[in-house]
Amino acid sequence: MKIGYRTVKTAVGTTLSLAIAQWLGLQFYSSAAIITILCIKTTKKKSYQTAWERIVGFALGMATSTIIFELIGYHAWALALVLLAFIPLCVKLNATDGIISATVIILHLYLLKHVSLAIVLNEILLLVIGIGMAMLANWHMPSNERKLKESQAKIEANFRTILHEFAAYLREGNQHWDGKEITETARLLKEAKSLALRDIENVAPYDCAYYYRYFEMRERQFEILERIAPSVSSLDQCCQQGKLIGDFLDRLANAVHPGNTASYYLEELEQMSDRFKASPLPQTREEFETRAALYHFVGEMKRYLKIKRDLWIKQKKKEETEKHKLNRTK
Template structure:
């Protein structure tokens, strides 16, 4: 059972409904409670979604009014005419891309049907309900909770997990420690999915912004994770430990201590070039098993260079 919780979206919805009904009632609009229904239908999780919701519902409602006026005034106010009107109306709003506005438009159409007389006063009344209902929805949806702290929390969590992963690789190469269960790999994937979803939500809450630096950051970390998951089998299945393993171990220890949101990838790529040179200067192994181990290690450092190249392409977060 989920714990009882009143979120800020629930609070916004309650305030919006009460406010829109109060305004509609104050101006003496008929069916004033419908303004609250229109507000409910437009409360969304992000500002962009709210604006789009208002657009689809406004257009659908106006089209619904037009259809109702033509059909009901021409053929009479009876259920058969209403049925045929809806049969034609639904494909129309689907065609013009405002299908989500059907429920809102249905509210308006039912008002017209109930009155059984399409007058100018009724037309203005329905426009008033839409103005109040949709307007209040936009107003209350302009407030969105600050998610900066959550994004920072996810960033710190991801970096901690990366440090742990690199530290475990270092311990394995240093001493052959194989006690790591790899749970951090599963955990970091889950954290990245949540973080990217939250960062995208932040983009949607800015009407003119097309990207978010945190989204780019988590996307960069996700691409790095793909490399880590790809190379781990190569490094954890070495047939035998060789002298070159210590070089890679030292590099991974240094890298594990410097995982952060800034951009120091260039300096680490330079360090990796030094590792490659020292690697090449070491004598070739004499046994087949040692040769395979050395080849796996060299492939690993090539992949880590790609890991750092991805980070180098990211400008870094402002902290």
């Protein structure tokens, strides 16, 4: 059994909420602990959103229950009318997370059978203590940078292996490669993007999204690698152009890293494409099919490299914009 950081924060925050509410002598003091549990989320952004929805829910719940109970009376069927009015309002205002905590407050009023300033103040303090302790507990969020770097390194290692295996097939024919890096990379990319998005939601401002953009770029490149895998297997390894592409893929595999080398390899690919065009026309159907597969492969690799080049162009423009803003501020 593993006890995570969020579990520890929840336990400590809930206990403190309960203790503070009880120390202040509030009625239904355990509700403060419940609100804390409900407000502690996996990211700061989600916690802030949940807190806001609970405040909205509280206001709607107090208003609708006070009006209906005071007009009709504190009856079970009156409670049904309160919920019929209150829940749709919360949904309309996108405050569905506030329904549960506000319903607890509505039930408090139902049990007390009257509304007074002291009761309203009691409920407000329960809400403030519960939400305040949750925000305090979620103030510190552990950074996922180490895990993101590990995922980045593993994904790049898998990319290198895949490209080397493609190159080996083009030069030497059938290889005993089980392709596990392909399935593993698909899983790693999904997990890494989710982790990077969580990091964005914990950091302000929300434009600190390098890793998310990076993994999104690698995901698009990976889709191309998956697409060209059948093309590689259909190429004739004895073809001279196939061997040239194999050598190119080996060099490209050795250059898989976070840095920008896409422009260099795009130029090399263009030169290779020009050499293919200058080659003698195919004489047989097999040669024609092989040449067609090669052109398709080269086109896909161009798209593969342009994806990374475009990311670096955007990153460069962003850095220049931020530098310009900083200079203007000075």
